[in-house]
Amino acid sequence: MSDATSEVLLRARGLRAAYSVDAGEVVAVDDVSLEVRKGEVLGVAGESGCGKSTLAAVLSLTARPPLFVQAGELEVEGRRLDLGPDTSPPRTWRGEVVSLLPQGAMNSLNPTVRIRDFVVDIVRAHQPKAKRDEAIDRARERLEQLDLPRRVLDCYPHQLSGGMKQRVVTVVSALLDPRLLIADEPTSALDVSSQRVLIEMLKEMLARDIIGSVIFVTHDLPVLNTIADRIAIMYAGQIAEVGATREVIDRPRHPYSAALLSSVLVPEPAIRRRRVTGIPGSPPSLLNPPSGCRFHPRCSLASETCRTEAPPRAGDERRYSRCWWASRHPDQTVEVTA
Numbered sequence: 001m002s003d004a005t006s007e008v009l010l011r012a013r014g015l016r017a018a019y020s021v022d023a024g025e026v027v028a029v030d031d032v033s034l035e036v037r038k039g040e041v042l043g044v045a046g047e048s049g050c051g052k053s054t055l056a057a058v059l060s061l062t063a064r065p066p067l068f069v070q071a072g073e074l075e076v077e078g079r080r081l082d083l084g085p086d087t088s089p090p091r092t093w094r095g096e097v098v099s100l101l102p103q104g105a106m107n108s109l110n111p112t113v114r115i116r117d118f119v120v121d122i123v124r125a126h127q128p129k130a131k132r133d134e135a136i137d138r139a140r141e142r143l144e145q146l147d148l149p150r151r152v153l154d155c156y157p158h159q160l161s162g163g164m165k166q167r168v169v170t171v172v173s174a175l176l177d178p179r180l181l182i183a184d185e186p187t188s189a190l191d192v193s194s195q196r197v198l199i200e201m202l203k204e205m206l207a208r209d210i211i212g213s214v215i216f217v218t219h220d221l222p223v224l225n226t227i228a229d230r231i232a233i234m235y236a237g238q239i240a241e242v243g244a245t246r247e248v249i250d251r252p253r254h255p256y257s258a259a260l261l262s263s264v265l266v267p268e269p270a271i272r273r274r275r276v277t278g279i280p281g282s283p284p285s286l287l288n289p290p291s292g293c294r295f296h297p298r299c300s301l302a303s304e305t306c307r308t309e310a311p312p313r314a315g316d317e318r319r320y321s322r323c324w325w326a327s328r329h330p331d332q333t334v335e336v337t338a
């Protein structure tokens with residue numbers, strides 16, 4: 001796990017990406033900036049449709065039409081890449097620098113292909129000249145290193161339990177030792193004990209430097225509470241608040257994250273506040289988001305400025321809230337009434 005002195009592994013600035021649809025553009029990632037330190041797990045949370053998977057696609061350079069990356073800059077371990085419609089990433093970027101474990105990956109395994117052949121396909125997708133035996137040997141070693149049975153390589157997907165399938169696709173997605181693994185909803189189809197085993201395995205992969213850092217995308221806040229060093233809360237294509245996990249849960253500085261988190265997670269008793277029972281209204285359409293702060297139609301703290309002007313980032317890169325209220329109330333915590 002990282003601490004405040006760890007070096008920055010990923011810096012993303014000004015990311016913007018949109019789906020091109022008949023009615024116009026659905027801007028699903030809009031002016032998103034974030035950083036991840038070495039050894040850190042950054043959780044990305046938010047309601048369905050807020051742009052989590054789109055952000056994962058942008059960061060992993062796997063965006064495909066109708067999704068178009070319009071702007072932004074990525075820096076991973078000093079390697080810089082300007083993003084835009086014509087970006088062609090260096091060959092080693094995908095898989096070795098950043099690897100994406102997509103949502104539902106374990107269910108998209110080909111039922112007629114043994115895991116060993118899946119391994120070869122994945123390695124060759126990144127290293128076309130890789131030898132079959134070497135790819136399989138690498139997977140075997142990695143499975144042993146992580147205390148998983150080697151025999152899974154001989155299995156077809158249906159011969160593995162859901163939990164084992166997810167562990168295997170996670171290991172295979174990290175076979176090239178990516179500096180950043182982006183895992184999109186890796187635990188959502190798993191029972192609680194399989195979730196725990198997968199999380200322990202990810203921590204082990206970090207400890208052994210098989211992966212440098214993790215971005216863990218989920219709508220499951222209790223899971224994030226157990227794995228994430230920091231959390232970014234997304235709302236309507238933007239990061240509403242980011243900060244250390246306990247800090248954001250116990251001392252939220254954005255009314256949306258306060259409402260979202262306190263409805264699921266109970267803060268420390270010493271600073272427990274009145275709990276909200278839900279957030280009124282529903283998320284906006286990203287085809288035509290509200291003016292000013294996107295959360296203002298649902299926010300009990302909204303002022304006139306919030307309706308008309310985009311909020312500033314109150315705080316620094318590691319801990320900020322994109323909120324007028326937070327900018328006017330430095331260091332105060334949002335208290336939400338039911």
Ligand SMILES: Nc1ncnc2c1ncn2[C@@H]1O[C@H](COP(=O)(O)OP(=O)(O)OP(=O)(O)O)[C@@H](O)[C@H]1O
Pocket residue numbers: 019020021026028046047048049050051052053054055066219286
């Ligand atoms: N192929 C597409 N065409 C048009 N709009 C899309 C497409 N895919 C996603 N969107 C829109 O982009 C927005 C963000 O979607 P995204 O899948 O990134 O959200 P999410 O937070 O990952 O949601 P979930 O938790 O349900 O996976 C949503 O408004 C969604 O409707």
